[in-house]
Structures are given as C-alpha cells and as structure tokens.
Amino acid sequence: MFIKIDAALVQNYITTLATYGAYGETGVWRTAYSPEWVQATNQYASWCEEAGLSVSRDSVGNTFGVLKGTEPGGSIASGSHIDTQRPGGKYDGALGALAALIAIRSLKEQFGTPKRTLEAIAFCEEEGSRFPTAHYWGSSAIIGRASAQDPETMKDFEGETMANAMRSIGLDPSKIKDAKRNDIDSFLELHVEQGPVLEHAGFPVAVVDAITGIRHYKVTLFGVQNHAGAFPMDLRRDPMAGFAEIASGLIDTAHRMGRPAVTTVGRIHVEPNFPAVVPASVTFFVDARHPHAASRDELYKKQAALIKEVAERRGLQFTVEVLLDHAPCPSDPGLVTMLQKVCEQQGVRAMTMASGAGHDSQQMAEIAKVAMIFVRSKDGRSHTQEEFSSIEDIVEGIRILAGGMYQLAY
Amino acid sequence: MFIKIDAALVQNYITTLATYGAYGETGVWRTAYSPEWVQATNQYASWCEEAGLSVSRDSVGNTFGVLKGTEPGGSIASGSHIDTQRPGGKYDGALGALAALIAIRSLKEQFGTPKRTLEAIAFCEEEGSRFPTAHYWGSSAIIGRASAQDPETMKDFEGETMANAMRSIGLDPSKIKDAKRNDIDSFLELHVEQGPVLEHAGFPVAVVDAITGIRHYKVTLFGVQNHAGAFPMDLRRDPMAGFAEIASGLIDTAHRMGRPAVTTVGRIHVEPNFPAVVPASVTFFVDARHPHAASRDELYKKQAALIKEVAERRGLQFTVEVLLDHAPCPSDPGLVTMLQKVCEQQGVRAMTMASGAGHDSQQMAEIAKVAMIFVRSKDGRSHTQEEFSSIEDIVEGIRILAGGMYQLAY
Numbered sequence: 048m049f050i051k052i053d054a055a056l057v058q059n060y061i062t063t064l065a066t067y068g069a070y071g072e073t074g075v076w077r078t079a080y081s082p083e084w085v086q087a088t089n090q091y092a093s094w095c096e097e098a099g100l101s102v103s104r105d106s107v108g109n110t111f112g113v114l115k116g117t118e119p120g121g122s123i124a125s126g127s128h129i130d131t132q133r134p135g136g137k138y139d140g141a142l143g144a145l146a147a148l149i150a151i152r153s154l155k156e157q158f159g160t161p162k163r164t165l166e167a168i169a170f171c172e173e174e175g176s177r178f179p180t181a182h183y184w185g186s187s188a189i190i191g192r193a194s195a196q197d198p199e200t201m202k203d204f205e206g207e208t209m210a211n212a213m214r215s216i217g218l219d220p221s222k223i224k225d226a227k228r229n230d231i232d233s234f235l236e237l238h239v240e241q242g243p244v245l246e247h248a249g250f251p252v253a254v255v256d257a258i259t260g261i262r263h264y265k266v267t268l269f270g271v272q273n274h275a276g277a278f279p280m281d282l283r284r285d286p287m288a289g290f291a292e293i294a295s296g297l298i299d300t301a302h303r304m305g306r307p308a309v310t311t312v313g314r315i316h317v318e319p320n321f322p323a324v325v326p327a328s329v330t331f332f333v334d335a336r337h338p339h340a341a342s343r344d345e346l347y348k349k350q351a352a353l354i355k356e357v358a359e360r361r362g363l364q365f366t367v368e369v370l371l372d373h374a375p376c377p378s379d380p381g382l383v384t385m386l387q388k389v390c391e392q393q394g395v396r397a398m399t400m401a402s403g404a405g406h407d408s409q410q411m412a413e414i415a416k417v418a419m420i421f422v423r424s425k426d427g428r429s430h431t432q433e434e435f436s437s438i439e440d441i442v443e444g445i446r447i448l449a450g451g452m453y454q455l456a457y
Numbered sequence: 458m459f460i461k462i463d464a465a466l467v468q469n470y471i472t473t474l475a476t477y478g479a480y481g482e483t484g485v486w487r488t489a490y491s492p493e494w495v496q497a498t499n500q501y502a503s504w505c506e507e508a509g510l511s512v513s514r515d516s517v518g519n520t521f522g523v524l525k526g527t528e529p530g531g532s533i534a535s536g537s538h539i540d541t542q543r544p545g546g547k548y549d550g551a552l553g554a555l556a557a558l559i560a561i562r563s564l565k566e567q568f569g570t571p572k573r574t575l576e577a578i579a580f581c582e583e584e585g586s587r588f589p590t591a592h593y594w595g596s597s598a599i600i601g602r603a604s605a606q607d608p609e610t611m612k613d614f615e616g617e618t619m620a621n622a623m624r625s626i627g628l629d630p631s632k633i634k635d636a637k638r639n640d641i642d643s644f645l646e647l648h649v650e651q652g653p654v655l656e657h658a659g660f661p662v663a664v665v666d667a668i669t670g671i672r673h674y675k676v677t678l679f680g681v682q683n684h685a686g687a688f689p690m691d692l693r694r695d696p697m698a699g700f701a702e703i704a705s706g707l708i709d710t711a712h713r714m715g716r717p718a719v720t721t722v723g724r725i726h727v728e729p730n731f732p733a734v735v736p737a738s739v740t741f742f743v744d745a746r747h748p749h750a751a752s753r754d755e756l757y758k759k760q761a762a763l764i765k766e767v768a769e770r771r772g773l774q775f776t777v778e779v780l781l782d783h784a785p786c787p788s789d790p791g792l793v794t795m796l797q798k799v800c801e802q803q804g805v806r807a808m809t810m811a812s813g814a815g816h817d818s819q820q821m822a823e824i825a826k827v828a829m830i831f832v833r834s835k836d837g838r839s840h841t842q843e844e845f846s847s848i849e850d851i852v853e854g855i856r857i858l859a860g861g862m863y864q865l866a867y
Contacts, residue, residue: 240687241684241686241687242683242684242686242687242688242689243688243689243692244687244689247692259686261686263732263733272841273652273837273838274651274652274813274814274837274839274840275719275721275723275744275746275813276651276652276669276671276719276744276746276812276813276814276815277650277651277652277654277812277813277814277837277839278652278653278719278813278837279652279653279654279716279717279719279813280708280711280712280716280718280719280720281712281715281716282653282657282837285708285721287704287708287721287722287723287725288704288705288708288722290701290704291700291701291702291703291704291705291708291722292701292705293701294697294698294700294701295698295701295702295705298690298695298697298698298701301690302690302691305691306689306690306691307689308690309685309686309688309689309690310690311685311695311697311733311734311735312697312698312701313685313697313727313730313731313732313733313734313735313736314727314730314731314732315697315725315727315730317723317724317725320723320724320725321723321724322673322723322724322742322744322780323673323721323723323744324721324723324840325721325723326723332732334685334686334732334733336685336686402686402687403684403685403686403687403688403689404684404686404687405686427683427684427687427688427692428683429684429687430684430734431682
C-alpha cells in the first residue's frame with residue numbers, strides 16, 4: 048500500500064501560502080491576527096473545503112479541516128502553526144499545517160472515508176512573534192490552559208493588547224474557553240527539523256521520540272569596578288573573567304555530554320561596558336536543553352555547581368534566576384513504533400531523534416497521544432528567510448504522516 | 458634638611474578646590490572649559506599669587522605659577538590636571554596641581570629664592586572627559602603636538618566644538634601653537650596611585666619608574682547564527698564560545714605573567730544578543746598594558762597567537778583592529794634614583810613601581826626629563842566619588858616632591 052503524494056500540489060500550496068506576508072526574496076512575515084495571517088487562514092480553509100473537508104474555526108483563531116469518520120472515538124489530528132517569525136521562512140510551521148491537509152486529502156482520494164475522524168489543524172501564534180509571552184497560544188487554548196483574561200494583558204511590540212487584535216478580526220476573547228477540546232485521540236505534527244542533524248546523517252526524515260526540556264536562566268555576576276591599568280590582576284574581582292570561565296564551562300559541559308544536550312549563551316549585558324574599565328557586573332542568559340529527564344537533571348546540576356564554584360573562587364557575588372523551565376515531552380511510544388514501521392513500509396529511509404526546539408505537540412500531549420515527523424532542513428537554518436527543505440524530502444515526510452494517519456484511522 | 462609641609466594648608470586647598478564642580482557628597486564634576494573649571498583655575502592662580510609666584514596662562518588654558526631662579530637653564534616643573542571625570546573625586550589630577558604649588562610655596566618659605574626656576578602647572582583636559590578624543594590635551598599643546606585645527610573638529614558629548622568652548626572663555630584656538638615650550642628641564646608629577654598596590658604593600662608613597670604601555674584593540678569573531686535548541690554542540694560555530702575561551706585566555710595570560718602586566722575585557726557587543734539564539738558575531742574590546750618593552754611585546758604576541766588559535770580551531774572568522782598603541786614611557790633614571798634618595802633623607806618609606814594608568818608626564822617626556830610620585834589610594838579606587846587618600850600620605854608625597862625640586866633647583 049504505497050501512499051501517493053502529489054509533489055506539484057505540495058509545491059503549489061507552499062508557494063501560494065507564502066505569498067501572504069511575503070518578505071524579501073524568500074521570507075514570510077506573518078504574525079498572529081494580522082491581515083496577512085487572516086488571508087492565510089482563509090486560504091487554508093478554502094483548500095480544506097476544496098478537498099471535501101468541513102471547516103471550522105475556534106474562539107482563538109485555530110482553523111480546522113475535518114473529515115468525519117464512520118466510527119466513534121477521538122479524532123486523529125495533525126497540524127502545525129501558520130504564524131511565522133519576523134521574518135521567518137516558508138516552511139517553519141506552515142509546512143506542518145499544509146502536510147496535514149495534503150495527507151488527509153491524499154488518503155481521502157486513495158482510500159475514501161476513514162473509520163476514525165481525521166483533522167487538519169492550522170494553529171494560531173506558536174512563535175510568540177507578535178505577542179512575545181504567547182508561545183503555543185493556539186494549542187494552549189485547545190488544551191484549556193488559556194484564560195479569557197490572558198488576551199487583555201498580553202501586548203504586542205506596538206503595545207496593542209491581544210484582546211483588541213482579536214476583536215478587530217471578529218474573535219471574542221471572552222469565549223476563549225470554548226476552544227477547549229477533549230475529543231482528540233492522537234496528534235501527529237510534521238515540522239522542518241530546524242537543525243543540521245538529518246543533513247549530516249543523510250536522512251530525508253526522522254521520527255521524533257521526544258521534545259527537549261528547556262531551561263532559560265539569567266545569571267548576574269557582581270564584581271568590583273576598577274581602573275583597567277592601575278589594578279593588578281591578582282587583586283581584581285573581575286566579573287568578565289568570571290563570565291568567560293563560566294560560559295566556557297557551561298558550553299563545554301553540554302558539548303562533553305554529547306548529543307542531544309545543548310547549551311547556549313546568546314545574550315549578555317555588561318555594566319558599565321566601557322573598554323578600559325574592569326566591569327562592575329556581567330549579566331548573561333543561558334538556554335540549556337535535554338530531552339531525557341535524568342540527563343537533563345545532570346546537565347543542570349553540573350552547570351549550577353560550575354557557576355557557584357567559579358563565582359565563589361573569584362570572589363564574585365552572583366544571582367541565578369530561572370525564567371522558564373519546560374519539562375521534556377516524550378512522544379507516545381506506540382506512535383513512535385508505528386511511525387518507524389510506516390517508514391519501512393513506505394520505503395523511506397529515516398532515523399529517530401529528539402526535537403531540540405519546542406512545538407505545539409508538547410501542549411497537545413496534555414490531551415492526546417503525540418509524535419512528530421521531521422523533514423530535513425538545508426544547513427540546519429530556521430527562523431530566517433534562508434530556511435529551505437526540498438520538495439522530495441517534504442513529499443517523503445508527508446507520505447510518512449499520511450501512512451501514520453492511515454494506520455490510526457482506516 | 459627636613460622639608461616642612463603644612464597639613465592644614467593641604468587640607469584647605471583640597472577641600473576648597475573641590476567646591477568648584479562639587480558633585481554629591483564627595484565627588485567633583487569639572488570638565489575642561491566649563492564655568493567650574495574656569496573658577497578652579499582662577500582659584501589656583503590666586504593661590505599662586507598669594508604664594509608669591511608669577512602667574513601666566515597659555516593659549517589652551519594651562520595655568521602656571523612661576524618662581525624665578527637666579528641662574529639660567531630650563532625650569533624645574535611639576536603639576537597635574539585640574540579637570541575631572543564625570544564625576545570623579547577630589548584627588549585625581551587636582552592633588553598633583555596643588556602639590557606642585559604647595560611644594561614650591563614651602564621651598565620658598567624655608568629656603569628662599571631657588572637657583573633654577575620652579576614652576577607649578579595646572580594642566581587642561583587630561584581626562585578627555587569633556588572632549589573624548591582630547592586626552593592629554595594641555596600637555597600635548599605644551600610639547601607642540603596640538604594644532605590650531607584640532608579644536609575645530611573635536612566635539613563634546615553635546616556636540617559643541619572645542620573651538621567654541623575655548624572662545625566662550627576668551628581663549629583663541631588659532632594661537633594654540635604659542636603654548637609650545639622648550640624651556641623645561643625636568644618635570645615631576647605627583648598623582649594618586651589609582652590602584653591598590655601601595656595599600657597592599659603598606660607604603661604611603663612610591664617613586665614611579667615607568668608609565669605603562671597601552672594597547673587597545675577590538676576583536677570581532679564571526680560564527681554562524683543558529684537555533685539554540687536544534688543545532689548540536691559539535692556542529693556549531695559559536696562566536697560566544699570562542700569569545701569565552703579567548704577572554705579567559707587573554708586575562709589569564711596577563712595574570713600568569715604577573716605584575717605589572719594587566720589585561721581587561723571591559724566592553725562586548727553581541728549580534729543579535731537574543732537569549733535563545735547562537736550569536737552570529739561577538740565584538741569585544743581588549744585593554745592590555747605592560748610598562749617594559751620586552752614583556753609588553755611578549756604579552757601582545759601571546760595574546761595575538763591565542764586569538765588566532767582559538768578562532769581557527771573553532772571555525773570562526775575574525776578581525777583584530779588596534780585602536781590605540783602607546784609605547785611605555787620610562788622615567789628618567791637619574792630622577793628616579795634622586796627621588797629614591799630623597800625618600801631616605803626625608804624618612805619616608807617608599808617603594809618603586811610602574812604606573813598602570815597614563816599621565817601628562819608621558820607627554821612631557823618629549824621635552825623634559827620626567828618622573829612621578831604616587832600617593833596611596835584607599836581601596837585602589839579612582840574615577841569615582843569614593844576615591845580617597847589620607848592627608849598624612851599626601852603630606853609625605855608632597856615632601857618627596859618638594860625634596861626632589863630642592864635637589865634640582867637649590
């Protein structure tokens with residue numbers, strides 16, 4: 048049973064959807080509730096109707112294309128987000144929403160009406176690119192975590208509340224709780240990898256067995272500001288020297304632990320940040336991730352011990368503030384095994400890996416079994432206009448998604 | 458022959474001068490050509506007259522108090538700058554200008570007219586705190602390095618040209634070349650140490666045998682911007698990781714070399730400086746100093762090799778731009794030996810050390826023999842309202858200065 052995916056249709060959908068919010072040569076700038084976002088969801092809904100799916104929208108702006116099954120039971124859903132970074136590319140998010148639609152359309156054409164209901168979902172505001180505190184907003188509403196008060200307090204970069212943005216396109220923030228679902232059995236999300244692992248390993252797709260745990264923390268080292276010339280090295284309490292040693296150590300700890308551990312120091316703030324002054328303080332932000340609970344604890348423990356040891360040895364006061372701490376989200380083991388088998392059946396070479404980025408799936412895991420499929424990214428680029436995945440790889444990915452939905456729904 | 462210095466007079470001069478531009482509890486904010494700077498120079502001139510010195514001002518605003526000698530030959534001069542940081546304290550600069558005046562006044566009172574002419578100098582704009590490109594401005598004019606065009610192009614933080622600032626207080630920028638001197642034989646500068654070396658060693662004063670060489674350079678490391686979660690450590694080209702290793706190494710190189718080598722990384726700029734993004738580039742500023750030519754070359758060579766090795770090993774492109782490169786300025790060996798002997802004669806415990814900061818003396822060395830005297834700083838603080846030196850230590854320092862002038866002029 049080979050599932051046929053129409054490469055020309057895939058190409059057409061990707062290219063057309065990318066016209067809504069087109070930015071530069073290959074980019075897309077499409078933030079939640081913007082005019083171009085509304086156009087994109089309308090286009091998505093119209094393609095769903097064209098494929099014979101019944102379209103609905105919920106109170107936060109998620110769009111659904113439903114193919115009713117003949118038997119009862121929770122639905123088999125798939126999808127991803129339709130909003131982008133500022134700017135992002137054509138693939139991050141959008142590809143997963145389109146893949147769900149194309150998979151269901153292909154299954155319907157080749158195998159008719161399913162036993163279990165199938166759903167394609169275009170989620171709203173996963174990136175938090177318009178409302179920076181609203182990551183996973185659409186999927187949060189579906190699992191019942193969003194409240195009617197949230198949109199009144201969340202503001203975009205121009206200071207407009209989400210509530211006003213919603214009302215301006217006909218959504219009623221007071222009805223957010225209506226978006227809650229409890230009738231989804233399984234959720235499969237196809238997404239571009241956003242990293243170079245598949246490219247380096249030489250596979251077009253991967254089955255994702257876990258979404259990483261993420262901790263963001265802010266460290267401030269306080270030293271003593273001094274003259275860069277008159278103060279001997281052996282008497283300094285230099286927070287920049289402490290930072291350099293700590294940042295090296297934090298990064299090295301993740302590197303030595305090996306894949307999939309990662310640690311990034313992406314942001315730093317120095318006071319007073321003068322070329323010829325030993326700084327008074329250095330503040331930096333650490334992003335540390337591991338998808339497996341025990342290794343994650345080990346990583347965080349080693350890093351906390353390192354910060355303490357270096358700061359104390361160098362006579363620096365320090366504070367550590369955890370800004371965000373997401374537990375890892377393992378995929379459903381049954382879905383992972385099933386998808387691995389589908390890869391074999393469909394003749395698609397695939398590896399199994401963890402996701403280093405967060406996804407709507409980790410929200411959906413609260414109400415449904417979840418698993419993900421990754422499609423190879425060129426040069427591991429994402430959140431940029433340059434992100435790219437080939438149509439050949441994408442078709443392989445959609446074939447695995449459709450194969451998985453077939454296993455669950457037919 | 459014990460030289461008596463009037464501690465009450467010293468205290469009175471320091472306290473009174475600090476009222477011009479008083480800032481907060483103990484600070485002074487007195488930038489070149491400002492109303493408070495004019496008041497301070499007027500006060501200085503009036504004290505010079507009171508002491509029986511003849512006062513003159515040159516075309517850039519340096520103020521001189523001269524005690525004519527009975528024999529021919531270049532004058533024996535001393536002084537320091539009367540401008541401060543924004544804000545600085547009571548001592549940095551001002552103390553050296555006052556010390557010169559008090560030393561000459563004390564010598565005149567105790568020993569009468571000298572054989573060689575004595576001069577007290579209050580220099581103009583050493584700090585570059587109003588006109589950031591005008592460090593050592595007053596002494597540059599005295600050695601003939603300042604040109605009439607300079608004040609037309611140099612601007613303060615409010616955008617006013619130095620030329621306008623000069624004209625507004627009656628100075629004529631076109632006459633700057635008139636400030637050039639070729640009649641100074643020796644120049645002795647007393648200054649607060651601005652570091653903790655004397656305090657840690659337990660000495661009130663030091664004879665300074667060299668002013669350090671300073672190199673400021675800017676390094677940019679270019680890596681590849683990537684997603685903090687999806688990009689494995691082993692495939693990253695992370696300029697922050699490169700920076701951390703290099704900054705640690707640069708600082709450690711100076712530390713291991715031992716005093717008086719110093720290296721500071723005080724300023725950093727990260728692109729894009731987002732918490733969860735492997736940066737695209739890191740730019741940082743290095744301040745590396747050593748007062749001895751051979752060790753200085755070794756320090757710079759090791760640091761350049763380290764930057765190259767780390768950047769290349771980590772696959773980072775890099776640029777190094779030298780922004781400033783001052784050679785060390787050794788003191789005149791004869792003056793150093795003479796001042797060391799004066800310390801013994803006057804019963805003042807003193808050590809010999811290099812200056813880690815730059816001073817007007819390094820300019821004056823172009824036209825005169827130079828040496829410096831340091832007075833102990835509390836906690837090594839400087840360029841801050843908290844800087845402090847005790848009257849006891851200051852009196853010891855002025856006694857050494859006066860003793861040196863006595864040796865040279867009587």
